[in-house]
Amino acid sequence: MTxxxxxxxxxxxxxxxxxxxxxxxxxxxxxxILKAVQKACAELGLQRERTVFVSGIGCAARFPYYMxxxxxxxxxxxxxxxxxxxxxxxxxxxxxxxxGDGDGLSIGGNHMLHVLRRNVDLxxxxxNNEIYGLTKxxxxxxxxxxxxxxxxxxxxxxxxxxxxxxxLGSGARFVARSVDTQQPxxxxxxxxxxxxxxxxxxxxxxxxxxxxxxxxxxxTGKEVAPDAQVLVEHGKPLVFGKSKExxxxxxxxxxxxxxxPATAPDVLVHDETNRALAQLLAALEPPxxxxxxxLYCNPRESYEHDxxxxxxxxxxxxxxxxxxxxxxxxxxxx
Amino acid sequence: xxxxxxxxxxxxxxxxxxxxxxxxxxxxxxxxGAQFTLETALAGSDFxxxxxxxxxxxxxxxxxxxxSAFQIHFGGTDVMTPxxxxxxxxxxxxxxxxxxxxxxxxxxTVIVDTAAFNERNLNKAGYTRNPLEDDSLARYQxxxxxxxxxxADAVKPHGLSSREAHLCRNMWALGLxxxxxxxxxxxxxxxxxxxxxxxxxxxxxxxTALNAGHAFGETAEMTEHMVGYVVPKAEARPGRYRTVSGTxxxxxxxxxxxxxxxxxxxxxxxxxxxxxxxxxHTLANLRAYGVVxxxxxxxxxxxxxxxxxxxxxxxxxxSSSGPGIALKTEMLGLAIATELPLIVIDSQRAxxxxxxPTKAEQSDLFQAVHGRNADAPLAVLAPxxxxxxxxxxxxxxxxATKYMTPVIVLSDGYLAHAAEPWLIPKEADLPQFPVxxxxxxxxxxxxxxxxxxxxxxxxxPGTPNLEHRIGGLERDYDSxxxxxxxxxxxxxxxxxxxxxxxxxxxxxxxxxxxxADHGKLxxxxxxxxxxxxxxxxxxxxxxxxxxxxxxxxYLSPFPRNLGDLLKRYDRVLVPEMNNGQLVKLLRxxxxxxxxxxxxxxxxxxxxxxxxxxxxxxxxxxRETSGLGGEAG
Numbered sequence: 023m024t025x026x027x028x029x030x031x032x033x034x035x036x037x038x039x040x041x042x043x044x045x046x047x048x049x050x051x052x053x054x055i056l057k058a059v060q061k062a063c064a065e066l067g068l069q070r071e072r073t074v075f076v077s078g079i080g081c082a083a084r085f086p087y088y089m090x091x092x093x094x095x096x097x098x099x100x101x102x103x104x105x106x107x108x109x110x111x112x113x114x115x116x117x118x119x120x121x122g123d124g125d126g127l128s129i130g131g132n133h134m135l136h137v138l139r140r141n142v143d144l145x146x147x148x149x150n151n152e153i154y155g156l157t158k159x160x161x162x163x164x165x166x167x168x169x170x171x172x173x174x175x176x177x178x179x180x181x182x183x184x185x186x187x188x189x190l191g192s193g194a195r196f197v198a199r200s201v202d203t204q205q206p207x208x209x210x211x212x213x214x215x216x217x218x219x220x221x222x223x224x225x226x227x228x229x230x231x232x233x234x235x236x237x238x239x240x241x242t243g244k245e246v247a248p249d250a251q252v253l254v255e256h257g258k259p260l261v262f263g264k265s266k267e268x269x270x271x272x273x274x275x276x277x278x279x280x281x282x283p284a285t286a287p288d289v290l291v292h293d294e295t296n297r298a299l300a301q302l303l304a305a306l307e308p309p310x311x312x313x314x315x316x317l318y319c320n321p322r323e324s325y326e327h328d329x330x331x332x333x334x335x336x337x338x339x340x341x342x343x344x345x346x347x348x349x350x351x352x353x354x355x356x
Numbered sequence: 357x358x359x360x361x362x363x364x365x366x367x368x369x370x371x372x373x374x375x376x377x378x379x380x381x382x383x384x385x386x387x388x389g390a391q392f393t394l395e396t397a398l399a400g401s402d403f404x405x406x407x408x409x410x411x412x413x414x415x416x417x418x419x420x421x422x423x424s425a426f427q428i429h430f431g432g433t434d435v436m437t438p439x440x441x442x443x444x445x446x447x448x449x450x451x452x453x454x455x456x457x458x459x460x461x462x463x464x465t466v467i468v469d470t471a472a473f474n475e476r477n478l479n480k481a482g483y484t485r486n487p488l489e490d491d492s493l494a495r496y497q498x499x500x501x502x503x504x505x506x507x508a509d510a511v512k513p514h515g516l517s518s519r520e521a522h523l524c525r526n527m528w529a530l531g532l533x534x535x536x537x538x539x540x541x542x543x544x545x546x547x548x549x550x551x552x553x554x555x556x557x558x559x560x561x562x563x564t565a566l567n568a569g570h571a572f573g574e575t576a577e578m579t580e581h582m583v584g585y586v587v588p589k590a591e592a593r594p595g596r597y598r599t600v601s602g603t604x605x606x607x608x609x610x611x612x613x614x615x616x617x618x619x620x621x622x623x624x625x626x627x628x629x630x631x632x633x634x635x636x637h638t639l640a641n642l643r644a645y646g647v648v649x650x651x652x653x654x655x656x657x658x659x660x661x662x663x664x665x666x667x668x669x670x671x672x673x674x675s676s677s678g679p680g681i682a683l684k685t686e687m688l689g690l691a692i693a694t695e696l697p698l699i700v701i702d703s704q705r706a707x708x709x710x711x712x713p714t715k716a717e718q719s720d721l722f723q724a725v726h727g728r729n730a731d732a733p734l735a736v737l738a739p740x741x742x743x744x745x746x747x748x749x750x751x752x753x754x755x756a757t758k759y760m761t762p763v764i765v766l767s768d769g770y771l772a773h774a775a776e777p778w779l780i781p782k783e784a785d786l787p788q789f790p791v792x793x794x795x796x797x798x799x800x801x802x803x804x805x806x807x808x809x810x811x812x813x814x815x816x817p818g819t820p821n822l823e824h825r826i827g828g829l830e831r832d833y834d835s836x837x838x839x840x841x842x843x844x845x846x847x848x849x850x851x852x853x854x855x856x857x858x859x860x861x862x863x864x865x866x867x868x869x870x871x872a873d874h875g876k877l878x879x880x881x882x883x884x885x886x887x888x889x890x891x892x893x894x895x896x897x898x899x900x901x902x903x904x905x906x907x908x909x910y911l912s913p914f915p916r917n918l919g920d921l922l923k924r925y926d927r928v929l930v931p932e933m934n935n936g937q938l939v940k941l942l943r944x945x946x947x948x949x950x951x952x953x954x955x956x957x958x959x960x961x962x963x964x965x966x967x968x969x970x971x972x973x974x975x976x977x978r979e980t981s982g983l984g985g986e987a988g
Contacts, residue, residue, distance in 0.1 A: 040825065042837065071820045076664075080826075087825050092669055092817040096660070097690050102658035107672065108817070110623045110648050115817055123397025133660075136653035162417065201957065216676025329648060338620055338646025342783040345645065346608060349598065350400050350543055351780065356594040 099130025372431025379448030391424025432588030533568025609749025715958025871904025
């Protein structure tokens with residue numbers, strides 16, 4: 023290994039790439055996510071030695087190998103647990119968890135629930151392609167009903183989980199959604215997530231070109247996107263459409279959103295600190311527009327901060343002899 | 357009671373005595389036993405204890421399956437086990453009497469609370485007639501006291517409710533037993549004041565009950581059958597002593613090991629499980645020693661967090677019991693593949709699946725040594741006593757950090773709760789084995805091996821210019837990059853095996869605990885059976901038999917001379933609290949014709965079990981006192 027000393031402030035996106043050949047399928051949405059993360063790292067000026075990418079198993083989980091930071095490719099679903107241990111050992115590290123819909127919401131669903139409710143200071147990026155790619159195309163916990171796959175030849179009869187609704191229900195204090203191909207938006211969301219202290223959860227709608235191609239086309243396709251997406255921004259009205267002609271408001275007498283002309287007086291203004299609004303936005307699905315952006319951001323001290331803030335926490339200098347001689351002792355003389 | 361002689365009109369002398377306190381799980385028998393132990397220790401006697409309690413926290417009162425017992429063996433010489441036969445049984449109700457009576461020696465003393473022997477309790481215990489009123493206890497000395505009323509009368513001035521007064525019965529019984537053996541009450545009084553600091557009335561009432569029980573023995577109210585005893589002080593090496601449980605030994609040993617290695621922080625991650633939780637509780641109070649405890653969402657996450665902490669440069673420790681260790685298997689594989697130090701403490705318990713959570717067994721040896729997918733070697737150690745728990749924890753830290761490997765420590769439910777006297781070590785006298793984290797980028801790759809230990813470097817994330825990626829995928833021997841090359845996989849498999857095998861060069865040679873290093877019979881044990889085997893071999897030697905005791909602390913890898921040593925005996929007998937696991941490992945490894953000797957009742961070996969086996973080779977009669985009674 024050659025030693026190069028670079029001032030991290032000068033690092034370009036390519037400096038965050040490792041020397042390993044990237045081995046995702048040609049056309050995979052993961053390439054775009056890798057590019058966006060490397061760009062975000064450069065724009066944030068992250069120190070490579072202080073940055074750790076942790077992953078479980080799956081296509082998304084190969085991510086750490088392609089970064090020039092520290093990286094730990096672990097076992098299926100367990101990355102949140104391992105990342106929690108890393109943060110407990112060294113809260114100063116900048117730790118990212120790269121996961122997928124199967125890894126993070128099926129085999130690792132329990133760990134995801136608890137890492138979010140504990141609010142460990144991690145950036146959790148969930149690549150949602152609604153399919154198991156690395157195992158060759160089985161339906162996943164986010165696959166819609168009717169998804170045909172090798173394990174559901176007649177179509178899936180299971181109800182999908184919504185990643186963002188799950189995160190909000192788990193008590194996450196930063197929940198965002200973005201799209202692999204919407205680079206500037208994705209980079210912006212990654213930077214927001216990084217700035218958030220505590221667990222940040224980002225769902226990225228990601229295209230699997232081989233096993234589930236175009237599964238989000240009705241949301242992300244260039245032609246349909248303006249009408250199919252509402253890009254949410256804190257303090258701004260919830261409007262969408264090709265010329266922002268449509269808006270969302272609370273339907274009178276119920277607890278659901280409805281589409282009205284953007285000029286309507288009661289079009290909602292996005293408040294990312296409002297959990298109830300975030301839950302309504304997370305639940306939007308076609309024919310209503312899909313909410314993209316930071317749905318919820320309401321920080322509180324992180325878990326590991328509170329661990330170390332507790333009385334006497336991990337000082338490490340206490341007298342061992344005093345401990346061993348605590349409570350009752352007696353002397354035997356010769 | 358080996359010998360007895362009259363030393364004074366009041367007190368007879370005994371070499372050693374076994375007492376069992378038994379009652380409902382709500383009767384406070386465990387604290388009664390613990391306080392008796394403390395007073396014994398302060399009086400200078402040697403002791404060994406065995407808490408035996410049901411899995412139910414509060415089983416229905418008066419039932420046989422709700423019986424909780426605490427046994428203590430104490431005296432001047434040869435106290436190495438909690439004792440085979442009980443000399444004095446304190447039975448707080450009929451259920452305790454029926455469950456525990458089988459272990460009382462003929463001629464032994466049973467102390468009962470007559471008030472508890474009412475029709476309702478007798479029915480619950482399965483008695484059709486009151487055993488206190490027929491001749492069914494004729495083989496024993498029965499001391500019948502209305503402990504309920506005596507306690508209630510004593511604490512009356514404190515104005516307690518009848519239920520609160522009833523809860524003081526155990527202290528009355530403790531006071532009586534302390535009088536019987538001439539022990540002090542001061543430490544118990546102190547303990548009561550601390551325990552009930554916020555409820556001084558309760559503290560005072562308990563102290564009154566304690567004193568009343570003591571006074572009862574002292575005064576003319578005692579029966580003609582009841583006498584006091586003196587038990588000699590033990591001969592022990594000079595120094596400062598305390599009692600230590602296996603749990604305390606492990607917790608403090610881990611802290612000592614962390615310091616010896618020069619590691620700043622321990623992350624201990626666990627998930628509640630009997631009987632391992634006590635270790636989590638103990639370490640949760642040691643924040644000032646650099647310990648961070650984490651109660652994870654499950655066993656898998658606990659092992660994951662511990663491994664993540666190890667990756668980040670801390671001492672990563674996880675702990676559980678058999679079924680929980682099974683869940684950690686996958687993470688152990690990752691620790692082996694990524695060659696990170698990880699300490700796993702297994703407090704073994706009986707049976708597959710949930711089994712018998714509060715009963716001890718040694719049946720996770722196969723799981724520890726071989727229980728993983730693929731060729732996945734690691735180091736396995738087992739403490740021989742509660743005091744050895746401290747030393748074994750230090751050794752586990754040394755091996756894990758020096759060889760960059762997971763280490764499993766096989767404790768058990770008996771060691772976790774049992775207590776013994778312990779010569780307190782001084783930190784300055786403990787071993788030192790500082791770790792060095794790699795910081796030099798020159799020539800670095802993550803799987804560059806130390807030529808001597810074959811260990812890879814330990815790098816803390818945060819170290820400049822050593823950024824690297826590791827994971828569960830097979831990696832190239834020469835670069836650490838992902839590799840699917842067939843020859844490389846063979847080379848890495850061998851490297852992982854050679855690294856663990858090489859630990860044998862760095863651990864003590866196997867010694868003989870008692871007897872000659874050759875001869876007719878070697879009795880080979882491991883773990884918490886040390887005391888019973890040792891005592892049995894001593895008795896057999898006194899009978900003129902050519903027999904030795906070998907106790908194996910290092911189970912993977914074995915000490916490098918173990919095979920040669922075993923071959924110097926005509927016969928090898930392996931008593932184990934499992935259905936034959938070490939015996940199979942020894943046979944497989946060394947082709948010795950070792951014989952197994954199993955005990956799987958959930959209770960520790962009795963010395964006589966092993967003596968009989970040494971004498972005749974015939975299996976001992978089936979236990980009658982074990983499971984049947986407790987299962988109700």
